Amino acid sequence: MGKIAIKFKKTGLVILFFIGILITTLSIYGIGANKLTSEIPKIKKLGFVVSPTTTPFLFSEMTIPAMRSRGYDSKLNELSKYSENSSYTSYLTSYGSDGFKINGLLTIPKGNKPANGYPAVVFVHGYIAPTIYKTTERYGDYVNYLARNGFVVFKIDLRGHGDSEGDASGAYYSADYVVDTLNAYSALQNFDVVNPKTIGLWGHSMSGNVVFRAFTVKPEIPAVVIWAGSGYSYTDLQEYRISDNSYRPPLQNTQRARKRQLLRDAHGDFNSNSEFWKQVVPTNYVNDLKGAIQLNHAINDNVVSIEYSRNLEKILGTTNIFHELNEYPSGGHNITGPYFVTAMQNTVNFYKKYLGS
Numbered sequence: 001m002g003k004i005a006i007k008f009k010k011t012g013l014v015i016l017f018f019i020g021i022l023i024t025t026l027s028i029y030g031i032g033a034n035k036l037t038s039e040i041p042k043i044k045k046l047g048f049v050v051s052p053t054t055t056p057f058l059f060s061e062m063t064i065p066a067m068r069s070r071g072y073d074s075k076l077n078e079l080s081k082y083s084e085n086s087s088y089t090s091y092l093t094s095y096g097s098d099g100f101k102i103n104g105l106l107t108i109p110k111g112n113k114p115a116n117g118y119p120a121v122v123f124v125h126g127y128i129a130p131t132i133y134k135t136t137e138r139y140g141d142y143v144n145y146l147a148r149n150g151f152v153v154f155k156i157d158l159r160g161h162g163d164s165e166g167d168a169s170g171a172y173y174s175a176d177y178v179v180d181t182l183n184a185y186s187a188l189q190n191f192d193v194v195n196p197k198t199i200g201l202w203g204h205s206m207s208g209n210v211v212f213r214a215f216t217v218k219p220e221i222p223a224v225v226i227w228a229g230s231g232y233s234y235t236d237l238q239e240y241r242i243s244d245n246s247y248r249p250p251l252q253n254t255q256r257a258r259k260r261q262l263l264r265d266a267h268g269d270f271n272s273n274s275e276f277w278k279q280v281v282p283t284n285y286v287n288d289l290k291g292a293i294q295l296n297h298a299i300n301d302n303v304v305s306i307e308y309s310r311n312l313e314k315i316l317g318t319t320n321i322f323h324e325l326n327e328y329p330s331g332g333h334n335i336t337g338p339y340f341v342t343a344m345q346n347t348v349n350f351y352k353k354y355l356g357s
Contacts, residue, residue, distance in 0.1 A: 057276075058262070058266040058267070059262075059263055059266060059276070061175050062173070062174065062175045062263075062280050063276070063279035063280055064213070064216050064217060064279055064280070064282065064284075064285050065279055066175075066279075067175055067178060067179070067182075067213075067217040068217050068218075072179070072182040072183050072185065072186045072218075073183075073186050074095045074096050074097060074183040074186045074187040074190070075095065075096070075186075075187055075190045075191075076093050076094075076095055076106070076187050076188075076190070076191050077093055077094045077095060077101075078093065079091040079092075079093045079106065080092045080093065082105065082136065086110065087110055087144075087147065087148045088107050088108060088109045088110055088144070088147040088148065089107070089108055089110065090105055090106065090107045090108075091105070091106045091107075091108070092104075092105060092106075092135065092136075093105075093106050094164075095156075095183060095184060095187040096183065097159065097166075097179055097180045097184070098159075098166070098176070098179055098180075098183075100164070100165035100166040101164065101165045102156060102157055102158070102159055102164045102166075102180055102183075102184070103135050103156075103157045103162065103163055103164045104135065104154050104155055104156040104157060104184065105135055105136060105143070105154075105155045106152070106153070106154050106155075107143055107144070107146075107147040107152065107153045107154075107155075108147070108152050108193060109147050109148070109150050109151070109152065111150075113193065114195065114356075116195045116197075116198075117192070117193055117194045117195035117196070117198075118150065118151065118152045118193060118194055118195060119150070119151055119152070119194075119195060119198040119199070119200070119351065119355035119356050120151060120152035120153070120154065120188050120194040120195070120198070120199045120200070120355075121146055121151050121152070121153050121154070121200050121201070121202050121351065121355075122154050122156065122181060122184045122185050122188065122199065122200070122201050122202070122211075123139070123142070123143060123146075123153050123154060123155040123156070123202045124156060124158070124177070124181055124201065124202065124203045124204070124207040124210055124211055125138060125139060125155065125156075125158070125204060125207060126203075126204035126205025126206055126207055126228075127171075127205055127206045130160050130161045130162070130168035133157065133161040133162045134162050135155075135157055135162050135163070135164075139155060139204075141340070142202075142344065143155055145344045145347075145348070146202075146344075146347070146348065146351075149348045149352075151348075151351060151355075152188070152191075152193060152194050154184055154187070154188055156180060156181070156184045158176075158177050158180050159176055159177070159180055167254075167255050167256060168256065169256050169259070170206075170256060170260075171206040171207065171209050171210050171231065172206070172209055172231050172234075172237065173260060173263060174259070177207070177210045178210055178213045178214050178217065181201065181210055181211060181214045182214050182217060182218060185199055185201070185214070185218070185221070195356075197222075198222065198356050199221070199222075199355070200221065200222060200223035200224060200291075200351055200354070200355050201214060201215065201221060201223075201224045201225070202224075202225045202226075202227075202347070203224075203225075203226050203227070203229060204226075204227045204228060204229070204334075205227075205229065205230065205303070205304055205333065206229075206230065206231070207229070208226040208227075208228070208229015208230055208231065208232070208304075208308070209229065209231035209232065209282075211224055211226060211229075212226065212229065212282050212293075212312075213282045215282070215289060215291065215293065216282040216285040216286070216288065216289065219285075219288045219289045219290045219291065220290050220291065221291045222291045222292065222354050222355055223291055223292050223293075223294075223350065223351055223353075223354035223355050224291060224292070224293045224294070225296070225347050225351070226293070226294070226295050226296070226309075227296045227297070227334075227335060227343070227347075228296070228297050228298065228301050228303070228304050228309075228333050228334070228335065229295065229297075229304070229308060229309065229312075230242055230304045230305075230308045231308070232281075232282060232308065232311070232312045232315070233281060233283045233311065233312070233315065234270045234272070234277065234280070234281050235270075235272055236307070236308050236311050236312075237270070238270065239307075240304075240305040240307050240308055241305075242303065242304055243302060243303055283315050286315060286316060286319050286321070287319055289319065289321045290321070291321070291354070292321065292322040292323065292350070292353075292354045293316065293321065293322075293323045293324075294323070294324050294325075294326070294346070294347065294350045295309045295312065295313060295323070295324070295325040295326065296309075296325075296326045296328070296335060296346065296347065297309040297325070297326075297327060297328070297335075298327075298328045298329075298330060298331035298332055298333070298335050298339065299327055299328065299329055299330070300329070300330050300331070300332060301331075301332055301333045302332065302333070303332075303333040304333060306327065309325055309327075310325065313325040324350075326343065326346050328342065328343060331343070
């Protein structure tokens with residue numbers, strides 16, 4: 001009888017132990033969605049005060065307050081010369097972001113370095129299928145134009161692109177690319193060739209969203225330039241859509257697709273009345289911005305409607321920050337042809353004004 005009692009006691013302890021693990025797991029992963037959702041702080045659009053949260057909630061890392069509260073600290077790894085001409089030298093290098101190695105092409109002007117270091121630009125590409133992306137391809141004319149005008153340019157891969165580590169999570173519904181951009185910014189700040197106070201951002205297409213979100217996370221960034229960008233208020237994504245024939249949606253069994261479904265399950269699709277989505281949308285934080293922003297868009301862009309830029313300009317018009325929208329009669333999504341030089345010179349002039357040269 002004593003042996004039976006001992007066995008029963010041990011069995012009961014094991015059952016209680018596993019019940020404890022189950023309860024802990026449910027609380028960690030936020031299965032109590034109603035409780036966690038109720039702890040999302042309430043905000044007011046354009047000029048609100050965000051109340052601090054004490055308990056992380058599902059996908060809280062996507063929100064502007066969460067990205068502001070975390071750190072960004074990175075350094076460039078070894079430089080390997082890729083190409084050289086009379087005006088600049090380009091190097092293959094990498095940096096760390098969330099434990100992943102992200103590759104990039106670093107282009108440095110030749111000549112006497114300014115006393116405090118060169119002004120610099122973190123250059124973030126638009127949508128290119130991650131499986132065909134290559135660090136040394138695309139945007140060569142854009143990068144070279146900036147380098148010839150005295151700017152260090154760091155064209156980064158973004159995680160999951162080419163040989164860079166991590167998964168390509170997409171721009172609008174993940175914080176990953178914003179984090180990669182801000183860690184690249186930190187890597188340039190820690191690079192002795194660059195003036196850490198004169199670093200700007202450049203983004204194209206989907207990375208208009210990425211660099212604008214990065215700007216709202218780090219409002220003191222002095223200058224941001226966007227070409228043919230999209231996805232600022234998120235209602236604009238619903239209204240204008242994107243018509244990119246090169247886009248390849250992720251397969252259903254990929255991590256990106258699974259996370260997107262988890263996001264829908266937790267918070268639904270974008271809803272401007274949702275307390276969660278209000279904290280994701282960067283235009284809700286424009287009153288915090290301290291730097292300047294320039295938008296460039298071709299009227300005949302048939303991939304990303306120019307209305308994205310026009311709508312953002314209207315929102316920026318409610319603030320005191322410097323902003324400008326340059327519209328071009330033609331040039332398409334990449335602003336090529338006769339207006340390319342005009343758009344690049346507008347970009348250079350803007351950077352020289354707000355970053356120096």
